[in-house]
Amino acid sequence: MPKKDDIKIFKGLENIYICETSISFIDGKEGKLVYRGIPVEVLAEKSTYEEVVFFLWFGHLPRKDELEEFEDEMKSARKLDEEMKDMIEKFKTSHPMDLLRTIVSIMGLSNSEKKKSDEEKALEIISKVPTAVAYHHRISMGEKPLEPSDELDHASNFYYMMTGRSPDEKISRIMNATLILHAEQGLNASTFSAIVISSTLSDLYSAITGAVGALKGPLHGGANEKVMELVEKIGKPENVESEIEKMIAQKHRIPGFGHRIYKTFDPRYRILKRYSKEMVRNDEDERYYRIVERMEEEVLKKLSGKGIFPNVDLYSGILYKFLGFDRRFYTAVFAVARLAGWIAHIFEYSKMNKIIRPCGYYVGPMDVEYKPLEERE
Amino acid sequence: MPKKDDIKIFKGLENIYICETSISFIDGKEGKLVYRGIPVEVLAEKSTYEEVVFFLWFGHLPRKDELEEFEDEMKSARKLDEEMKDMIEKFKTSHPMDLLRTIVSIMGLSNSEKKKSDEEKALEIISKVPTAVAYHHRISMGEKPLEPSDELDHASNFYYMMTGRSPDEKISRIMNATLILHAEQGLNASTFSAIVISSTLSDLYSAITGAVGALKGPLHGGANEKVMELVEKIGKPENVESEIEKMIAQKHRIPGFGHRIYKTFDPRYRILKRYSKEMVRNDEDERYYRIVERMEEEVLKKLSGKGIFPNVDLYSGILYKFLGFDRRFYTAVFAVARLAGWIAHIFEYSKMNKIIRPCGYYVGPMDVEYKPLEERE
Numbered sequence: 001m002p003k004k005d006d007i008k009i010f011k012g013l014e015n016i017y018i019c020e021t022s023i024s025f026i027d028g029k030e031g032k033l034v035y036r037g038i039p040v041e042v043l044a045e046k047s048t049y050e051e052v053v054f055f056l057w058f059g060h061l062p063r064k065d066e067l068e069e070f071e072d073e074m075k076s077a078r079k080l081d082e083e084m085k086d087m088i089e090k091f092k093t094s095h096p097m098d099l100l101r102t103i104v105s106i107m108g109l110s111n112s113e114k115k116k117s118d119e120e121k122a123l124e125i126i127s128k129v130p131t132a133v134a135y136h137h138r139i140s141m142g143e144k145p146l147e148p149s150d151e152l153d154h155a156s157n158f159y160y161m162m163t164g165r166s167p168d169e170k171i172s173r174i175m176n177a178t179l180i181l182h183a184e185q186g187l188n189a190s191t192f193s194a195i196v197i198s199s200t201l202s203d204l205y206s207a208i209t210g211a212v213g214a215l216k217g218p219l220h221g222g223a224n225e226k227v228m229e230l231v232e233k234i235g236k237p238e239n240v241e242s243e244i245e246k247m248i249a250q251k252h253r254i255p256g257f258g259h260r261i262y263k264t265f266d267p268r269y270r271i272l273k274r275y276s277k278e279m280v281r282n283d284e285d286e287r288y289y290r291i292v293e294r295m296e297e298e299v300l301k302k303l304s305g306k307g308i309f310p311n312v313d314l315y316s317g318i319l320y321k322f323l324g325f326d327r328r329f330y331t332a333v334f335a336v337a338r339l340a341g342w343i344a345h346i347f348e349y350s351k352m353n354k355i356i357r358p359c360g361y362y363v364g365p366m367d368v369e370y371k372p373l374e375e376r377e
Numbered sequence: 378m379p380k381k382d383d384i385k386i387f388k389g390l391e392n393i394y395i396c397e398t399s400i401s402f403i404d405g406k407e408g409k410l411v412y413r414g415i416p417v418e419v420l421a422e423k424s425t426y427e428e429v430v431f432f433l434w435f436g437h438l439p440r441k442d443e444l445e446e447f448e449d450e451m452k453s454a455r456k457l458d459e460e461m462k463d464m465i466e467k468f469k470t471s472h473p474m475d476l477l478r479t480i481v482s483i484m485g486l487s488n489s490e491k492k493k494s495d496e497e498k499a500l501e502i503i504s505k506v507p508t509a510v511a512y513h514h515r516i517s518m519g520e521k522p523l524e525p526s527d528e529l530d531h532a533s534n535f536y537y538m539m540t541g542r543s544p545d546e547k548i549s550r551i552m553n554a555t556l557i558l559h560a561e562q563g564l565n566a567s568t569f570s571a572i573v574i575s576s577t578l579s580d581l582y583s584a585i586t587g588a589v590g591a592l593k594g595p596l597h598g599g600a601n602e603k604v605m606e607l608v609e610k611i612g613k614p615e616n617v618e619s620e621i622e623k624m625i626a627q628k629h630r631i632p633g634f635g636h637r638i639y640k641t642f643d644p645r646y647r648i649l650k651r652y653s654k655e656m657v658r659n660d661e662d663e664r665y666y667r668i669v670e671r672m673e674e675e676v677l678k679k680l681s682g683k684g685i686f687p688n689v690d691l692y693s694g695i696l697y698k699f700l701g702f703d704r705r706f707y708t709a710v711f712a713v714a715r716l717a718g719w720i721a722h723i724f725e726y727s728k729m730n731k732i733i734r735p736c737g738y739y740v741g742p743m744d745v746e747y748k749p750l751e752e753r754e
Contacts (some may be wrong), residue, residue: 037745200594215576
């Protein structure tokens with residue numbers, strides 16, 4: 001055993017590099033995020049989710065014929081098998097992330113012994129997961145679930161299956177943008193779970209199942225649901241100041257703020273804030289928007305000196321609410337988007353694979369005697 | 378972005394310490410493994426699986442009353458719900474690890490919104506998983522699945538449910554020993570997956586689902602199945618030398634040999650070898666045993682100079698075969714045992730939790746122009 005002075009413990013693996021990557025780059029000081037060299041704001045404004053998926057997975061922006069083929073493949077894989085529909089019906093009261101984790105695992109069962117390529121599996125997962133999430137959303141809202149529409153792009157079809165409404169041009173842009181903004185973010189905990197699992201040469205379904213489980217956690221994707229719980233608890237803009245003060249005094253983490261890497265404004269937050277504002281349609285929406293804006297003002301006043309700034313989760317919750325999504329599904333909407341990044345990293349890491357196995361530094365006792373049961377105190 | 382010269386990439390996180398631990402210590406040079414200070418050989422000879430689970434989870438050997446209570450709690454949680462039985466029946470042709478991953482995820486569904494303590498969830502998982510694996514094993518062998526027996530200890534009951542036979546004293550000891558030997562092994566890839574997932578404060582089912590997915594990989598738990606495939610391919614002891622020579626010449630990894638940490642004989646290998654020998658009952662068993670022993674001789678002769686020695690997987694496959702387990706289930710039997718270590722590490726890490734989020738070093742392009750679709754080549 002090495003001596004304690006000779007070793008260093010890297011808690012949370014903060015600032016530890018585990019591989020090279022060409023997928024995305026975050027400049028946490030400047031608040032920049034690029035996917036393969038293109039700023040995320042540009043992609044959110046101009047690109048579609050399908051194009052970004054292709055770009056993240058294969059490394060170049062698709063030509064027209066490549067994109068059309070890719071879009072067709074994604075469209076044709078959207079429908080759920082009957083057994084998945086049965087499972088969703090049967091477990092409709094479960095948390096959407098628990099059910100999604102199970103659905104991805106079940107996708108792997110049907111293909112357990114089949115020889116699909118990883119690209120085929122990836123297309124299946126990224127195409128069917130939005131359908132499964134929307135199917136569950138509709139049933140749990142007491143609405144009839146909808147079949148996917150071949151007329152709509154990936155993001156617009158997801159909106160349609162979630163809400164039953166056909167999106168206008170503005171909503172199509174917002175849906176594409178929010179999926180693009182949430183598509184990729186380096187080696188966060190869920191992406192890293194997927195990499196660790198696939199580093200054993202296990203399969204794609206196992207890796208994505210693990211990633212969904214990790215994203216569920218309130219320190220990760222679960223935060224957007226927590227923001228909304230807090231907004232509802234606060235109730236009106238006038239209550240924000242005292243509630244935030246109380247949370248800071250009690251050293252509670254404030255959901256929607258702070259990030260391991262960003263030490264300034266998260267570039268995604270600005271865009272989501274703008275879209276949230278554009279989606280305000282009535283007094284209730286206005287009240288929600290004002291609460292979040294007041295939270296932002298208070299936290300910035302009190303904590304920005306400590307490097308705590310609004311993150312991607314702050315406005316995504318109310319944006320999803322204004323779009324008509326139920327709160328319990330916010331993290332699942334995040335998962336629908338993040339599949340792009342998870343799979344991009346699995347593909348990339350597999351080309352330089354090394355099984356991931358860190359160490360724990362043993363501080364327990366040595367030479368413990370195994371006392372017979374009768375002699376123990 | 379830091380300059381490339383200023384950073385170091387820790388591939389596979391080899392020799393990187395991520396936390397302190399008091400659960401187990403491996404001395405890879407001396408070939409020693411202790412659980413909380415007691416050599417694993419002592420526990421394999423004298424202890425029971427239930428006792429080792431208690432010891433790993435709670436940090437001390439149980440008193441008589443503590444052990445009895447713990448055994449009773451485990452016994453009373455063994456039975457499967459009808460919906461799990463239905464799932465196993467429905468997907469009985471799937472790979473046992475894919476189905477096990479799904480079953481653990483489904484356990485989380487039923488409890489999705491219930492407020493069970495983590496200890497209750499852990500007891501449920503460790504008690505029901507062997508029943509689920511055995512249920513699948515029996516069905517896939519065309520046999521009637523069996524209900525758990527309250528008369529038997531955990532390991533003996535697992536053997537009974539797998540094979541339909543009541544274990545004699547020798548088999549009970551071997552079953553306890555093999556589960557104890559596979560119970561814990563530091564921050565291997567599956568345990569680390571579980572820790573990464575639960576570091577987001579996600580739930581125990583998500584963490585164990587991820588761990589099962591990681592263990593499935595042929596670079597990890599899947600290796601014992603691969604050893605047996607190789608043994609069957611080799612067919613007879615006389616063929617060993619040429620096959621091993623060929624694999625070495627082609628730089629193929631030889632399953633059952635080599636380990637990230639052990640650079641000498643794995644202490645678990647010796648015990649499993651002895652038990653395999655004791656379980657030889659006929660000429661066919663003898664032939665299998667001789668093939669593995671010849672593999673060991675050849676690999677040691679050719680590769681021990683490079684630090685490649687037999688590992689835990691080398692004899693576990695034939696031991697499981699001699700016990701009557703089907704080859705496709707070997708990794709699932711490993712999972713049944715390793716639940717102890719996965720859960721021990723989740724409990725331990727949660728007390729010092731920090732979300733795990735490493736970095737990738739960006740080597741991709743910057744300032745890439747977003748060309749309109751029509752202008753791309």
